[in-house]
Amino acid sequence: xxxxxxxxxxxxxxxxxxxxxxxxxxxxxxxxxxxxxxxxxxxxxxxxxxxxxxxxxxxxxxxxxxxxxxxxxxxxxxxxxxxxxxxxxxxxxxxxxxxxxxxxxxxxxxxxxxxxxxxxxxxxxxxxxxxxxxxxxxxxxxxxxxxxxxxxxx
Amino acid sequence: xxxxxxxxxxxxxxxxxxxxxxxxxxxxxxxxxxxxxxxxxxxxxxxxxxxxxxxxxxxxxxxxxxxxxxxxxxxxxxxxxxxxxxxxxxxxxxxxxxxxxxxxxxxxx
Numbered sequence: 178x179x180x181x182x183x184x185x186x187x188x189x190x191x192x193x194x195x196x197x198x199x200x201x202x203x204x205x206x207x208x209x210x211x212x213x214x215x216x217x218x219x220x221x222x223x224x225x226x227x228x229x230x231x232x233x234x235x236x237x238x239x240x241x242x243x244x245x246x247x248x249x250x251x252x253x254x255x256x257x258x259x260x261x262x263x264x265x266x267x268x269x270x271x272x273x274x275x276x277x278x279x280x281x282x283x284x285x286x287x288x289x290x291x292x293x294x295x296x297x298x299x300x301x302x303x304x305x306x307x308x309x310x311x312x313x314x315x316x317x318x319x320x321x322x323x324x325x326x327x328x329x330x331x
Numbered sequence: 332x333x334x335x336x337x338x339x340x341x342x343x344x345x346x347x348x349x350x351x352x353x354x355x356x357x358x359x360x361x362x363x364x365x366x367x368x369x370x371x372x373x374x375x376x377x378x379x380x381x382x383x384x385x386x387x388x389x390x391x392x393x394x395x396x397x398x399x400x401x402x403x404x405x406x407x408x409x410x411x412x413x414x415x416x417x418x419x420x421x422x423x424x425x426x427x428x429x430x431x432x433x434x435x436x437x438x439x440x
Contacts, residue, residue, distance in 0.1 A: 237380070265433045269354065269355075276391050280343050280347050283340055
């Protein structure tokens with residue numbers, strides 16, 4: 178039977194991935210901005226924010242409620258750095274990512290067709306979101322591997 | 332006016348840069364500082380990380396709104412290039428502070 182904690186964790190990772198996909202969409206659309214896709218850029222920017230907030234809140238709930246058990250396993254296993262370095266870094270970098278995604282719809286609210294400066298701000302912000310998002314997904318994989326290696330028979 | 336960006340793009344962009352650095356320094360402060368900050372943050376909401384997140388989000392919104400009220404409500408006047416440099420530089424430096432701190436912490440045992 179699938180536990181609620183596992184569903185929460187998978188949902189967290191899924192919204193994180195959706196956030197990255199939506200960010201790539203915003204990046205490509207902004208590079209090719211026109212009156213035809215301006216509304217879509219603004220809508221997708223909000224989708225980035227929505228997905229990130231959902232990923233953050235679900236992941237945060239899982240972290241404060243269930244992570245202690247995984248942490249204990251990781252620390253006894255062969256990859257203690259999965260907690261000491263990777264999780265500790267991830268839990269704080271993700272707050273920065275949350276703020277970047279919250280800022281994105283504000284940056285995308287201007288006239289991106291006529292205003293090159295506004296376009297550049299959006300491209301840089303969404304670029305940071307994509308890179309940090311991929312870093313977060315990779316960190317999650319390392320943490321998961323830390324647990325897996327800890328429970329594998331030696 | 333040096334820029335042609337929306338008022339809130341600049342004010343919240345600068346707020347993001349400042350909050351990002353503040354958050355990284357708060358990491359160092361709560362982990363060092365004889366753990367008194369960590370204990371206070373844990374007691375405030377039940378988990379230090381929740382308190383950290385709430386503080387950052389509040390600082391981001393309050394500072395963004397405040398910077399937008401400067402110059403008689405016209406907000407801060409900086410170029411888009413400067414805003415991008417400040418924002419990207421701050422996020423990168425903040426990330427390095429956090430990674431560097433936990434790296435040193437781990438290696439020190």
